[in-house]
Amino acid sequence: MPASKDSDAAFALVRATRAFDTVRAVDDVTLSFARGHTSILIGTSGSGKSTLLRLLIGLEWPTAGEVLCDGRPLRRDRLLETRRGVGYVIQEGGLFPHLTVLGNLGLLPRHLGWNAVRVHQQALELAELTHLHPRLLARFPAELSGGQRQRVALMRALMLDPPTLLLDEPLGALDPLVRHGLQEELREIFRRLGKTVIMVTHDMAEAAFFSSRLILMRRGRVQQDGSLEDFRHAPANEFVREFLAAHRNLPDEVA
């Protein structure tokens, strides 16, 4: 899929490279992420998928090439606005341990001038969406289970109702049972909200469960961009074949 500057792309990379000393974490990548769709970045650890995600909100800057947001190059002086239009969730949740759940949720909204009532109302609505018991809003992160922490992280990302969600292995630190349940819930939430979702995972089954658009990366380069069926029937190279073979429990059909 060629890069395009059309307004359907929420984010795009044009020949973007991010080099750390001699290693190119992201190497000459051109991609675009369509508005309202869910795309999955998949690959082994060190493949550059997280770095790519971080390039999109200016946590890293390309050493060559360009990152586009809504068709315009990412600019340092508009970074705060860009970031506020994106919900970002990481593996351990990144919750601030010194603040309660409500404190975490309200941090940015309060800075933007919301009053306490409005913050609380939005928090209650999101608690219902993410199936978090409202009683937990007064707790500190250390008092929550891993699954509850990820629900709160998602709520925090959704407080301003941003059009885009970036998730970096959001379920990576959870035990299999919790993880399985949350996968279902998350997919339901994405479907209901209709947001642009870009999610990073290293699990092919999880990737296929969430979306029909998978982007497989290795050593900073995109190996293949397509559906699980494409990967199966027309693997782009030997690595794609091996990567699939390493995952035993892949579904026969995309759900």
Add this chain to the structure above:
Amino acid sequence: MKYRLAALLVCTPLALAAQTAGTPTVDRANTPTVVIGSKNFTESLVLGEIARLAARERGIDVQHKRSLGGTRILWEALRHGDIDAYPEYTGTITHELLHGVPPGAGIGALRTRLAKLGIGITDSLGFNDTYAIGMRDKEAANLHIRSIDDLARHPDLKLAFSNEFMNRADGWPGMKRVYHLPQNARGMDHALAYRALASGAIDAIDLYSTDAEIAYYHLRVLKDDRHYFPRYDAVYLYRLDLDRRAPQFVAALNSLVGTIDAGQMRAMNKAVQIGGQDPTVVAARFLGVQAGGGSIDNFWPQLGRYTLEHLALVGISLSLAIIIAVPLGIFSARHRRLGEVVVGLTGILQTVPSLALFVFMIPLFGIGAEPAIAALFLYSLLPIVRNTHAGLCGIEPSLLESAAALGLPSRVRLWRIELPLALRPILAGIKIAAVINVGTATLGALIGAGGYGQPILTGIRLDSIPLIMEGAIPAALLALVMQGMFEGIERALTPRGLRLRAQG
């Protein structure tokens, strides 16, 4: 809300300082026109009191800054106008203060040279308090030692000299050369040296020929056959602008010329040093005047005054350090390269010996509380800067990234995320600085800053353990109180969420 943290951090010591600032060491409005200083040994103190009382008899109000430390401190203070006069010895002037004066130059020659520096000198007060070498009389008799020459035959003798004597041009280095002495000497406080000599820990010390202890400890003064030690005629040095500002005071100083012989001086030294009498009383008796009230405080009011002075030193210097060091620590955490330089520089400050740092401040701030506060301030920087830096750098990167990804401006991230998360190490740094500060502040007494160092200094001079304890025990208690206070502040300010994490 977001400034609450900073306000608390800064205000606690500030409030402490403000409370104590109500009773500063020197009340500017009532500062007397003339200030006389004295060195940290009994004779100088007595001569200072004699000058003060003689001037008082002529109706001049003189403040006496007692026990300011060594020659350097007094001389610098005189040159800078922090004091107007102090008792000195011609040998010291010739060898230490002026350069290129021929040995044995008379007071007239010194007067000419000093006048160029704006300093006046009286004629001899009547006695020569030269350096001498003393041993226990018994041991000297056993070893058949009568003169310094004889020391060369006993290379095993342990010599200990006052730190000033160790380093002066006319002290140990020259004596070792002139008498070809094989021993190595070590430095020791003069008052302590008598004790060490009496106990047999050392065999020979330097002393002043008018010291009261010579008879008391049954010491033998060794003969200076080669006339190595120059004359140390006691005189007063004073600023020449006094001729205009307070001619009566200069007249008072000159009235004392030739009035004190060596026997009288030794008797006065003995009365204070061994008899435990108040220097003011001894000086007044010599002049035949009333000692006058006000100089002798009762125990508790005096302790209260020391405490207030000490708290002012610690509180003000610590508050300034917090105001400067926390932002410096934030800066060094933000700019890694430059930060290393900042942390390195404050580290170098820490390596300057504390007494030296106090003395370095005199040319900039004079004597009194100000230079002590400046020195303590510099000393407090390192623990706070380093802990602030370490605390901020130690925050989990994923948390910093989450804060950035939210779209919070960096100022808000600093106040709402980074400082709260680094609060514990920052407070720990302040606590370390405070405790070190309380101990180091006792040195302030050497440069006229008062505080708990005052009784310690007097105790060392008078060889009085109880007097030393009068300063040492409250200082130790204050350090404990500081520690407890900052632990309380830490408990009160640490968010509950962080305590949970520490437990889990």
